[in-house]
Amino acid sequence: MPLKVKVDWNLCIADGVCYALCPQVFEAGPDGKSQIVKEYRGSDVTEGVVPDNLSDCVEQAKTACPVGAISVEKA
Ligand code: SF4
Known part of the structure; x- marks a missing residue:
């Protein structure tokens, strides 16, 4: 089942952990968020x-995000 993935920019501190761990899904935005x-x-x-097939990657990024800015639910 596909996953709906969301990043909360009110929480994201632009440390790059998620896009280092899971570049298939996340990338740096203009200000690093x-x-x-x-x-x-x-x-x-x-x-x-x-x-x-990218759920492991997404879950890893979600777990590693220090501020809980990534949310994942079944699409
Ligand atoms: S790991 Fe979390 S805080 Fe870091 S860039 Fe990704 S969403 Fe932002």
Whole structure:
């Protein structure tokens, strides 16, 4: 099942942990805050729908984010 992934820019401190761990899904936005890569992005750069085979990668990034800015739910 695909996953809906969201980054909360109110919480993100732009430390780059998620896009270092999971560059297939996350990348640096203009100010270093995390955004979803173009391939999976929705209308907003902070959210997107990611295929199931990347769920481990997404979960790893979510767990490692020091401020809990990444949320994941089934799409
Ligand atoms: S790990 Fe969390 S705080 Fe760091 S860039 Fe990613 S979303 Fe932002």
